[in-house]
Amino acid sequence: MNVQTFNARVATPTTRLVGAMAIASMAWVVLGGLFVTPKDVDQGDAVRIMYVHVPTAWVAYLAFIVTAVASACWLLSRKHSMGFDRVAGASAEVGVIFMAMTLLSGSLWGRITWGAFWAWDPRLTTTAFLLVTYIGYLAVRGLGGSLEQRARRSAVIALLAVLEIPLVHFSVLLWRSLHQNASVLSGDGDIKMDGSMLTTLLVGVIGFTCTFAWLVMHRQRVLAMQDAMEMTQLDAALRERANESSRLK
Amino acid sequence: MSTQLSLGRVARAVAAKDLRIEMRSRVVINQVFPFAGLVMVMFAFALDNDDVLTRVAGGLVWLATLFSLIIIIQRSFAVDTADGALEAQRVAGLDPAGIFIGKALAVMMQLVTLEVVLFLAAIVLYRVQLQSDGVVLLVTCVISATAGLSFVGTLYGGLTAGARGRETLLPLLMLPVVAPVLIGATRATESAFMSGGAAVSDGWPWVGVLVVFAAVFGLGGILSFGSLIEE
Numbered sequence: 163m164n165v166q167t168f169n170a171r172v173a174t175p176t177t178r179l180v181g182a183m184a185i186a187s188m189a190w191v192v193l194g195g196l197f198v199t200p201k202d203v204d205q206g207d208a209v210r211i212m213y214v215h216v217p218t219a220w221v222a223y224l225a226f227i228v229t230a231v232a233s234a235c236w237l238l239s240r241k242h243s244m245g246f247d248r249v250a251g252a253s254a255e256v257g258v259i260f261m262a263m264t265l266l267s268g269s270l271w272g273r274i275t276w277g278a279f280w281a282w283d284p285r286l287t288t289t290a291f292l293l294v295t296y297i298g299y300l301a302v303r304g305l306g307g308s309l310e311q312r313a314r315r316s317a318v319i320a321l322l323a324v325l326e327i328p329l330v331h332f333s334v335l336l337w338r339s340l341h342q343n344a345s346v347l348s349g350d351g352d353i354k355m356d357g358s359m360l361t362t363l364l365v366g367v368i369g370f371t372c373t374f375a376w377l378v379m380h381r382q383r384v385l386a387m388q389d390a391m392e393m394t395q396l397d398a399a400l401r402e403r404a405n406e407s408s409r410l411k
Numbered sequence: 412m413s414t415q416l417s418l419g420r421v422a423r424a425v426a427a428k429d430l431r432i433e434m435r436s437r438v439v440i441n442q443v444f445p446f447a448g449l450v451m452v453m454f455a456f457a458l459d460n461d462d463v464l465t466r467v468a469g470g471l472v473w474l475a476t477l478f479s480l481i482i483i484i485q486r487s488f489a490v491d492t493a494d495g496a497l498e499a500q501r502v503a504g505l506d507p508a509g510i511f512i513g514k515a516l517a518v519m520m521q522l523v524t525l526e527v528v529l530f531l532a533a534i535v536l537y538r539v540q541l542q543s544d545g546v547v548l549l550v551t552c553v554i555s556a557t558a559g560l561s562f563v564g565t566l567y568g569g570l571t572a573g574a575r576g577r578e579t580l581l582p583l584l585m586l587p588v589v590a591p592v593l594i595g596a597t598r599a600t601e602s603a604f605m606s607g608g609a610a611v612s613d614g615w616p617w618v619g620v621l622v623v624f625a626a627v628f629g630l631g632g633i634l635s636f637g638s639l640i641e642e
Contacts, residue, residue, distance in 0.1 A: 305580075315639060
């Protein structure tokens with residue numbers, strides 16, 4: 163495998179299309195979210211945070227589902243194709259960024275609407291645990307060793323995280339239900355939404371999903387190049403050693 | 412006849428080996444137990460209020476246990492990786508699931524002993540009261556929570572064994588996973604102590620959570636330990 167072939171594939175028509183869709187829908191979200199949609203009756207301009215908060219949360223969860231599915235595919239596939247492993251890694255990296263954005267925008271929104279940056283709500287707590295868990299997942303990917311070893315370790319960790327998240331969510335749910343009657347977010351489902359708000363939110367979800375797909379595709383290619391470079395460097399080092407020993411003879 | 416040892420025999424042999432090393436080196440007794448005791452005293456300094464201490468005693472005991480778990484797990488795998496003993500066990504053809512169960516059992520025995528000491532310390536230092544009907548709940552909670560902690564600890568200990576920077580990586584990976592155990596065991600222990608007006612019967616659903624947790628990670632460990640320690 164040589165590095166040149168990867169360079170040629172950096173921008174394909176698919177990535178260009180997804181990138182263009184991401185830019186177009188993001189422009190719509192900026193215009194719609196900041197200027198076209200009305201203020202909320204109760205929250206005023208603060209409701210505009212929603213156009214970032216909800217799509218980033220959706221993308222973060224999507225990213226971790228992609229990581230889990232790609233990890234399972236790597237473990238189950240007979241060829242153990244490294245492509246699955248790289249998609250899992252790229253998706254987790256992008257997911258961690260989006261999850262941090264979700265928590266940041268959510269805590270700012272929370273400060274404005276319910277007067278506190280943080281509440282021990284099951285949804286919030288689970289999201290925070292998910293962030294820490296995937297930071298740990300990325301640390302495991304950085305442990306070193308062969309590509310195969312990296313893929314195997316991180317696939318098992320990704321699947322264990324899938325076991326962990328429902329357990330954390332359920333135990334926090336039970337914990338809060340015993341100590342606090344109603345959670346701050348429980349009234350959220352009743353929000354009446356203006357048509358333009360709902361449209362902007364949906365375009366936001368599409369735009370952020372396209373951005374996610376675009377980032378993962380490119381990141382995955384960069385990872386492939388990194389892996390290929392490591393392999394060629396190793397090959398070059400081996401050749402050098404072989405030449406050295408033949409010269410000594 | 413198969414020359415492969417049965418799972419139970421491998422587990423027993425590995426657990427006996429780990430406990431024998433501990434009996435001879437006394438690292439856990441001489442270092443981890445005093446450390447956990449120190450943590451309990453430090454909590455009293457930090458909270459500085461007798462009523463608050465009595466109220467939160469259950470949580471403090473489990474936090475001290477979690478901190479000690481990190482050290483016990485690191486010790487448990489340091490013994491095996493120092494001389495390549497983990498690889499030697501694999502080369503000898505031992506079933507990884509058996510190694511997992513054996514190491515988890517040894518950790519469990521050490522943790523239960525530690526918890527008994529910590530609960531006695533809580534009764535003395537934090538003035539908690541344990542009624543006779545809370546004892547059964549407390550014992551069940553300790554066994555199920557410790558099983559869950561040992562399985563998760565052994566699983567992540569095996570993953571980080573021999574890796575660079577394992578001292579810092581292990582808590583980062585392990586603590587988020589054991590959060591449900593901290594929540595469940597703390598609530599069940601508070602019910603057993605009847606602190607904050609909790610009834611003993613409130614604690615039993617939490618023991619259910621702990622048992623499910625232990626079962627999930629016990630099974631997860633048996634299935635995946637082999638691929639985690641593979642070089």
